[in-house]
Each structure stands twice: as C-alpha cells, then as structure tokens.
Amino acid sequence: MSTIRHDWSKEEISALFELPFNDLLFRAQSVHREHFDPNQVQVSTLLSIKTGACPEDCGYCSQSAKNDAEVERERLLPLEEVIAKAKEARDNGASRFCMGAAWRNPTDTNLNRVIDMIVAVKNLGLETCVTLGMLTKEQTLRLKEAGLDYYNHNLDTSPEYYGDIITTRTYDDRLDTLKHVREANINVCSGGILGMGEQRGDRVSLLQQLANLPQHPESVPINMLVQVEGTPLHGVDSIEPLEFVRSIAVARILMPQSYVRLSAGRTEMSDETQALCFLAGANSIFYGDRLLTTDNPDENHDQQLFRKLGLSSMQVAPPAEATIKTGCACSG
Ligand code: SAM
Ligand code: DTB
Numbered sequence: 001m002s003t004i005r006h007d008w009s010k011e012e013i014s015a016l017f018e019l020p021f022n023d024l025l026f027r028a029q030s031v032h033r034e035h036f037d038p039n040q041v042q043v044s045t046l047l048s049i050k051t052g053a054c055p056e057d058c059g060y061c062s063q064s065a066k067n068d069a070e071v072e073r074e075r076l077l078p079l080e081e082v083i084a085k086a087k088e089a090r091d092n093g094a095s096r097f098c099m100g101a102a103w104r105n106p107t108d109t110n111l112n113r114v115i116d117m118i119v120a121v122k123n124l125g126l127e128t129c130v131t132l133g134m135l136t137k138e139q140t141l142r143l144k145e146a147g148l149d150y151y152n153h154n155l156d157t158s159p160e161y162y163g164d165i166i167t168t169r170t171y172d173d174r175l176d177t178l179k180h181v182r183e184a185n186i187n188v189c190s191g192g193i194l195g196m197g198e199q200r201g202d203r204v205s206l207l208q209q210l211a212n213l214p215q216h217p218e219s220v221p222i223n224m225l226v227q228v229e230g231t232p233l234h235g236v237d238s239i240e241p242l243e244f245v246r247s248i249a250v251a252r253i254l255m256p257q258s259y260v261r262l263s264a265g266r267t268e269m270s271d272e273t274q275a276l277c278f279l280a281g282a283n284s285i286f287y288g289d290r291l292l293t294t295d296n297p298d299e300n301h302d303q304q305l306f307r308k309l310g311l312s313s314m315q316v317a318p319p320a321e322a323t324i325k326t327g328c329a330c331s332g
C-alpha cells in the first residue's frame with residue numbers, strides 16, 4: 001500500500017524519473033489503482049471570465065500586457081453569459097466549471113461579482129473552481145463562504161527556474177496564496193507547466209514542492225506549454241512526449257490520492273501520448289473546445305478518445321444528467 005509522504009528528497013524523485021519506462025508506468029498505475037477507478041476521468045470545463053491586459057509578466061502567457069500576443073481583451077463577463085456557458089458545460093458532461101481571470105489579484109469589487117458567479121454555477125449542480133491570482137486570507141474566507149469548491153493557483157515551475165519565467169511576483173507569494181486557500185478549507189488545485197525550456201531537475205524540483213506541501217493539492221494540473229506567438233517562450237524547445245508521460249507518472253506516485261490533470265497542451269499530443277498519460281495515472285482533463293485563450297481538442301475528438309480507451313467521465317455532482325456523450329458504453 002502506498003503511503004502518503006511529504007518528505008520526498010530530490011534524489012528519490014530523480015530516481016523515479018530514471019526508472020526504466022515500463023517499471024515507472026507499472027508502479028504509477030499500481031499506485032493509481034489503490035486509490036482510483038483506472039477507467040474514470042474527472043472532467044472540468046474552463047471559461048475565461050476576464051481576458052487579457054494582465055499586469056504580470058509570465059513569459060508563457062498570452063494575456064500579459066507585457067507580451068505581444070494578440071488576444072482580444074474582455075472585461076469581466078456578465079453573470080448571465082457565465083451561467084449560459086456553465087449550463088452548456090454541464091449538459092456536455094462536465095462535473096466542474098473552472099473560471100479564470102487575468103488578474104494579478106482580484107479587487108474586492110471584482111470578488112463580489114465572482115462570488116455571484118460561484119453561487120449561480122453551484123446552483124446548476126456543478127462543482128466550482130476559480131483562478132483569480134493572488135488572494136488575501138480575508139478573500140479566501142469570503143470565497144469559502146460563497147461555497148467555492150476549488151481554487152487553482154499554480155507554482156508553474158521549480159523555485160530555481162522561476163525567475164527566468166516571471167519577475168512580477170515571487171514563488172513565496174504563490175506559496176502564501178496556497179496557504180490561505182488551504183487554511184480557508186477550500187480544495188487546492190495547484191500544478192505547473194512543462195516544456196518551458198526547463199531541465200529535468202526543474203521538473204523534479206517542481207514536483208517536490210507540490211508533494212512536500214503540508215497537504216497534497218487535491219488537484220494537480222500538469223500543463224504542457226501552449227506556445228503562443230508574441231510571448232517570450234514562443235519557439236522554446238518543446239518537451240519530449242515520453243518525458244511528459246514520465247512526469248505524470250512521477251506526480252501520480254508522489255501524490256497518490258490527488259487528481260492529476262492532463263491539462264493544457266493536449267492539442268499537440270497524439271492519442272497515443274494521451275493514452276500513456278492515462279496509464280501513468282492522469283485522471284482528469286479539461287473538456288470543451290477552448291481553454292482560456294487557446295484551443296483544446298474538439299469535443300468529438302475527446303468523445304472518440306474516451307470510447308477507444310473505454311474511459312468514462314466521473315460524476316461528482318449528482319444533478320448533472322449527462323456524461324461525455326460518446327454514444328457508447330462510456331456512461332459514468
Ligand atoms: N491570472 C491568474 C494567475 O496566473 O494566477 C489566473 C489565470 S492563469 C492563465 C492560470 C494558469 O494557466 C497559469 O498559472 C499557468 O500555469 C497556466 N497557463 C497560462 N498560459 C499557459 C500556456 N500558454 N500554456 C500552458 N499553461 C498556461
Ligand atoms: C491550469 O493549470 N491550466 C488552465 C487552468 N489551470 C486555468 C489554463 C491553461 C491555459 C492555457 C493557455 C490559454 O488558453 O490561454
């Protein structure tokens with residue numbers, strides 16, 4: 001039986017990365033089966049509720065005002081529009097609706113409007129997740145009171161590589177926000193981005209940071225960089241698919257009870273790579289044609305992939321009638 005640890009050393013994590021591929025995947029899949037149904041995948045849908053003109057300088061991001069990417073700026077969406085998108089996501093089989101805003105941190109006025117969205121989306125029978133940037137302790141308490149289920153705030157990369165990617169906020173700022181979220185008793189969603197030109201040592205170090213938090217994040221999104229023209233990271237060497245799969249497997253072994261999300265970057269992955277990620281213990285995806293500002297695989301393609309792999313979507317929120325409609329035996 002795998003134990004839940006918070007004291008992983010870099011050497012131990014590196015040794016996992018270095019295992020022969022079959023041994024690593026066997027171990028990850030064994031850990032996965034101790035805690036989860038291996039054929040069930042949690043399905044979330046994303047919506048950008050406020051797009052672009054962000055004051056931060058994240059080198060990967062299309063939404064930074066400091067980058068030259070062409071994104072259409074949008075003010076905070078009206079509540080009715082958010083409700084319509086959430087209904088659509090629910091009817092398409094999502095169990096969680098994640099709303100993202102291009103802010104360094106929300107003002108209290110903005111937070112009031114997001115709280116209205118959270119309440120309305122929960123009333124549809126969906127789990128809620130928001131990602132709004134840094135939060136104070138008071139703000140996390142207000143979000144908890146509103147019934148928020150998950151807060152997403154990524155560490156993005158290793159502490160060592162971080163300064164090469166973002167300069168407008170520190171690693172410790174991120175850890176502080178995660179601490180506030182945890183203390184407010186909101187589920188933590190935190191992970192990172194691979195394929196930003198980091199070394200394997202950085203992947204080891206990022207996963208060590210996540211696994212050695214006092215409590216593992218309930219959800220761990222592992223994004224593969226979506227290279228956006230006009231961002232400093234456009235054109236960086238991409239990560240090899242098998243190294244990405246290894247990283248998923250190591251995340252699964254380090255955080256046995258967490259949902260590991262095969263997150264951004266799936267449009268660049270073959271079905272075979274995604275299948276290996278599921279074998280390595282990924283058990284959550286973003287579903288729907290759009291992420292925040294970039295494309296996600298189209299819904300038909302994902303339905304086919306689920307059918308080919310015999311996967312079904314997990315029903316966390318009972319009132320959502322639909323599962324991903326594959327027209328086959330993949331009913332969750
Ligand atoms: N502004 C808030 C923040 O950064 O905390 C929330 C929204 S931000 C877009 C959420 C996360 O999306 C980032 O932390 C990053 O991990 C991920 N992300 C953004 N752009 C990405 C890209 N081009 N490829 C992969 N992941 C990306
Ligand atoms: C996460 O880890 N990945 C999502 C979500 N959390 C908010 C965002 C991915 C964004 C990909 C680039 C874009 O669409 O702008």
Ligand code: SF4
Nearest residue numbers: 054056058061064102
């Ligand atoms: Fe802003 Fe978030 Fe993009 Fe960074 S990742 S530039 S904080 S929207």
